[in-house]
Amino acid sequence: MQNSPFQNQVAIVTGAGVGIGFEVAKQLASQGAKVVLNDIDKDLANAAALQIRQQGGICEAFGGDISEISIIEEIVKFGVSFFGKLDILIANAGITTFGNFFDYQPESMQKLLQVNLFGTFFLTQAVAKQMVSQGHGGSILLTSSVTGKIAHKYLAAYGMTKAGIDQLAKNLIIDLAPHQININTVVPGATLTERTLEDNEYIKTWSRITPSGRPATIQDIAQASLFLVSPLSRQITGQNLVVDGGWTSVGVSPY
Numbered sequence: 001m002q003n004s005p006f007q008n009q010v011a012i013v014t015g016a017g018v019g020i021g022f023e024v025a026k027q028l029a030s031q032g033a034k035v036v037l038n039d040i041d042k043d044l045a046n047a048a049a050l051q052i053r054q055q056g057g058i059c060e061a062f063g064g065d066i067s068e069i070s071i072i073e074e075i076v077k078f079g080v081s082f083f084g085k086l087d088i089l090i091a092n093a094g095i096t097t098f099g100n101f102f103d104y105q106p107e108s109m110q111k112l113l114q115v116n117l118f119g120t121f122f123l124t125q126a127v128a129k130q131m132v133s134q135g136h137g138g139s140i141l142l143t144s145s146v147t148g149k150i151a152h153k154y155l156a157a158y159g160m161t162k163a164g165i166d167q168l169a170k171n172l173i174i175d176l177a178p179h180q181i182n183i184n185t186v187v188p189g190a191t192l193t194e195r196t197l198e199d200n201e202y203i204k205t206w207s208r209i210t211p212s213g214r215p216a217t218i219q220d221i222a223q224a225s226l227f228l229v230s231p232l233s234r235q236i237t238g239q240n241l242v243v244d245g246g247w248t249s250v251g252v253s254p255y
Helices: 019-030 042-054 069-083 106-134 156-171 173-179 202-209 218-228
Strands: 010-013 034-039 058-063 088-091 138-143 181-188 240-243
Touching: 010 019, 010 069, 019 034, 019 042, 019 058, 019 088, 019 218, 034 042, 034 069, 042 058, 058 069, 069 106, 088 106, 106 138, 106 156, 106 173, 106 181, 138 156, 138 218, 156 173, 156 181, 156 240, 173 181, 181 218, 218 240
Parallel strands: 010 034, 010 088, 034 058, 088 138, 138 181, 181 240
Antiparallel strands: none
8 A cells, every 4th residue: 555646645536335336435545545435324424534543544424415515615625634635536426317208297307417417527627626726736537327328217317417527527627727727527338336226127137138237336446436536547538438348349239
């Protein structure tokens, strides 16, 4: 770990109580990063941070809804006051809403936009301002989805927000590159998480239609994420890295 590129780096990881976000936070901490772990569920955030500390990592929990401006401001202040700086942001928090296009309701859209777009945009803004004030650059990674690149039944609204996140990363190079801040998105395809494994047919279905023969694991997504916020990727910015075993190249529907 002494030669880790993440030694003494400070990272905020949102939506990290379980699943992909937790695995990213755990891997960052295992490589020497100091991690602020956020989840909307404060108890879940505390339990996740405790688990990482028990494994020898440095991790502090910050519970709260990251789609609220006041919480965004507080998490940035928390990270800086606790660890002195911010080097990495992994904006992973997001929600998924399913629905037939003809029946989709405004209330669902409003919440989806608030979390996935409003929250991601203004969290990125707040952390980028902090990085600019520090004067030594940084890395920002946003979590997207293959549904922002290929049509998927019942996910028109969700896919729209993820396509917006991809475009945000592309556009922000204009503002961030002069400050030595790179920004990208990781774009997971079908991934084994606590939620997807509730479907007993999930592994069978996605193994059949994915060219690599299996859905992704949270470790697959986390390893790609760590690459994109490491010094190895400093010249990579405004890009969307798809991690889906080739599924978007064939686009076979699971339905």
